[in-house]
Amino acid sequence: MISLFIDTSLEDVSIALVKDDKKLSLIHENIPGKHSIYVTKYIDDILKENNLSPESVDEIIVVNGPGSFTGIRIGVTIAKMFAYLENIRIVTITSLKARVIGEKSNYLLTTIDAKHGNYYVGLYDENYNTIEEKFSNEEEIEKLINKFSPKIVDREKPYNIEEIVKYSKKLESENPHSVNPIYLKLPEAMEKKC
């Protein structure tokens, strides 16, 4: 079973190949503003590096947000098109949950800076079930911390990709047509209208 993991939600891009539960390769690069150029090439490179063809990929795990709007669209477009063309299993995981997987505690919390004093926050139980994933601010996050006393997972913590792949086995395969980014935030033009 070959799994292709794609995360382009932040400045750091991660592309990984996992065979069964073992990581074959990982491409991890900090390429701010260059996702559009390199991500498809990285996928090509990682497959060739392992002497694998695109057809040999059995499933795709894609991080669908939150994060940079453009970043997540790049990863998700590639992932859904790849899965559609090869007719393979595709599952999505949020950038927040991907980071806490592999950590152990009754409650887990992590955040992503969304600029101007705003954050995306994710709160999970010990089985990584989502309690809260939303666009938030320091005050609200403080409340969550007081209420749940979660373990706070550092923003710099690298993904545990093998654990993510293991976790993703529990998820139901999605229809590539309906795999889309989760933004947790409306476009400004729509906010003004609301």
Added chain:
Amino acid sequence: MKDVYILAIESSCDETSMSIIKNGSIEIATVVLSQIDIHKNYGGVVPEIASRNHIENITIVLEELLTKANMNLDDITAVAVTYGPGLIGSLLIGVQAAKTISLVTGKPLIPVHHIIGHIYANNLEERLKFPLIALVVSGGHTELIYMKEDYSFKKIGSTLDDAVGECYDKVAKVLDIPYPGGPTVDKLAHIGKDTYNLPYPLDDNTYNFSFSGIKSAVINLVHNEIQRGNKINKEDLCTTFQNRVVTILTKKTMRAIKEYNVKTLVVAGGVSANLGLREKISEECQKENIHVSFPKLKYCTDNAAMIGAAGYFAYQKGVTADLTLTAMATDTIYKDW
């Protein structure tokens, strides 16, 4: 010779479109998913909303296309995609989709300039005859291009500020005509009379255009009349405005035809649907015995069929890209590929 089937993708603005074109001239099938009803609510295209819609539509449009064409990707020779110019967030979706198709199928990837696509829309009507002058008029472009042969481009003039289509939409806006107002201005212009005092935009001996002046003149005129408590005669103002614009477009185009000694004129882009422009240019071309070609109305707006037609000639010239191809919001380079 083996038939060449190009799968083409266009997503530069608010249309998600894919098409399969045979040998640069025969449309096998095209799907266009327009978001116009969504953006209408905002009085224009909202880039972030456009990107969000493209990604939701992208695989659905491909599936619909393959079903409509009754083909699968094994039948395709190469994948062509609009890489620019346009809205960056919108272009990106098409480019990433095309790169993924190329990666998975191993088919060559062909980058197509949006304007070159508009010109080649005319090749879906009848084979282009060279040398020719192309007048490209749309919401984002106003350009005169000389083509010596297939896939050879020399830009001889362009707008220094607003594109002509953009100017039409702004004039429509000040007259409270709902977005997209350009076609309505054209309609009203056919009813009214040329009674207002408006300047001719950049009436000089270059091949460049400028439409911000006449746009401001219309806006000022409307505001002044409102302040004086006078009623605007929309039809007459549209007629006057359209006469000025069409006169200059036609005048400079006809001069280019003479100077470059060509017998063919190709009009392309969204504003090539404008009836006032079609009538005036056809009339002048008839006088001068110039063959003029306008795209079919369905090819005037953004569509992937034109990208497939252009993609074929790019492919013949050996124009391909690798997987590092990216989208470009502003790319005005016309190189001799």
